Amino acid sequence: xxxxxxxxxxxxxxxxxxxxxxxxxxxxxxxxxxxxxxxxxxxxxxxxxxxxxxxxxxxxxxxxxxxxxxxxxxxxxxxxxxxxxxxxxxxxxxxxxxxxxxxxxxxxxxxxxxxxxxxxxxxxxxxxxxxxxxxxxxxxxxxxxxxxxxxxxxxxxxxxxxxxxxxxxxxxxxxxxxxxxxxxxxxxxxxxxxxxxxxxxxxxxxxxxxxxxxxxxxxxxxxxx
Numbered sequence: 001x002x003x004x005x006x007x008x009x010x011x012x013x014x015x016x017x018x019x020x021x022x023x024x025x026x027x028x029x030x031x032x033x034x035x036x037x038x039x040x041x042x043x044x045x046x047x048x049x050x051x052x053x054x055x056x057x058x059x060x061x062x063x064x065x066x067x068x069x070x071x072x073x074x075x076x077x078x079x080x081x082x083x084x085x086x087x088x089x090x091x092x093x094x095x096x097x098x099x100x101x102x103x104x105x106x107x108x109x110x111x112x113x114x115x116x117x118x119x120x121x122x123x124x125x126x127x128x129x130x131x132x133x134x135x136x137x138x139x140x141x142x143x144x145x146x147x148x149x150x151x152x153x154x155x156x157x158x159x160x161x162x163x164x165x166x167x168x169x170x171x172x173x174x175x176x177x178x179x180x181x182x183x184x185x186x187x188x189x190x191x192x193x194x195x196x197x198x199x200x201x202x203x204x205x206x207x208x209x210x211x212x213x214x215x216x217x218x219x220x221x222x223x224x225x
Contacts, residue, residue, distance in 0.1 A: 004070060005217045011066040012213030015206055018059035024052035030103060030132075031191055036118075036125050039107035050100040057090045057097075060144070070218055071151070074158040078150045085147025092140040099132045133183065137190045141180045141199075145173040148202070160218035165209060172202030 027049035029035055029042040039046065064086040071079040106128065110121045152169035155161050179198035182188035188195045 004220065007066045007070065008213040008217035011063045012210040014059045014063045014066070015210035015213070018056050018063070019203070019206065019210075021052045021055040021059060025049050025056065027100065027103075030129060035103070035129075036107050036110040036122060039103055040111060043104060046100050046104055050097050053093055053100075054097045057093045060093070061086050061090050064147075070160070070220070071154050073220075074154050074160075078154050082147045082150040082154070085143050085150070089140055089143040089147070092135050092143060096132060096136045096140070099128060099135070102128055133190050137195070138180045138184045142177055145177045145180075145202075148173040160220065161209065161212055161216075165205070165212065168201070168205045169209070172205045175199070176202045 027042075027045055029038050029045055032038055064083045068079055068083055071082065103125070106121055106125050110118055110125075113121055148169060152166045152173065155169070156163055156166035175198040179188065179195045182198070183190055183195060
């Protein structure tokens with residue numbers, strides 16, 4: 001296996017690792033209306049979620065780093081932009097990781113608080129939950145999607161992968177950003193069907209792209225534009 005094929009295969013594998021970690025990073029107890037009462041009893045769920053989201057950082061950034069030398073051959077500016085947006089997204093991931101232990105602290109304080117204190121903690125909890133949703137489902141997704149638009153632009157122009165796969169990526173990135181704006185303006189909830197449905201095209205495209213990169217890699221032979 002040559003250097004380019006190895007790079008694309010590793011990049012594809014990192015996509016799958018990131019997707020698995022993304023599923024494991026979901027912490028259902030935080031979505032429960034009584035999460036402050038329940039979260040201490042689900043500490044392991046929070047820890048798994050935090051560790052899984054942390055794993056997504058090297059997976060997402062590593063994907064861009066492994067492909068950067070190949071993408072750079074086609075367009076250095078767009079490649080740098082793609083890598084830059086991945087680094088920005090990594091920062092938001094880290095913020096999301098740090099926020100999870102704070103829920104455990106609030107839950108512990110809630111179980112020991114009086115009525116007035118509990119009310120204040122519920123307010124803080126809602127603020128923290130809203131902030132985490134805005135980081136994970138708005139800022140993070142938009143930064144990833146903007147980078148993906150640059151990435152798919154390179155793929156579409158270069159024909160490193162079939163154009164239908166790049167076009168699918170454009171559509172998926174667009175609907176993912178739409179879902180984030182719906183959350184931002186409180187028109188959809190992160191666990192609601194519209195949000196999940198709008199993110200589904202990009203998730204499915206990412207899986208297909210990952211399999212393509214692992215099994216076929218980039219077609220770097222010159223082709224007509």
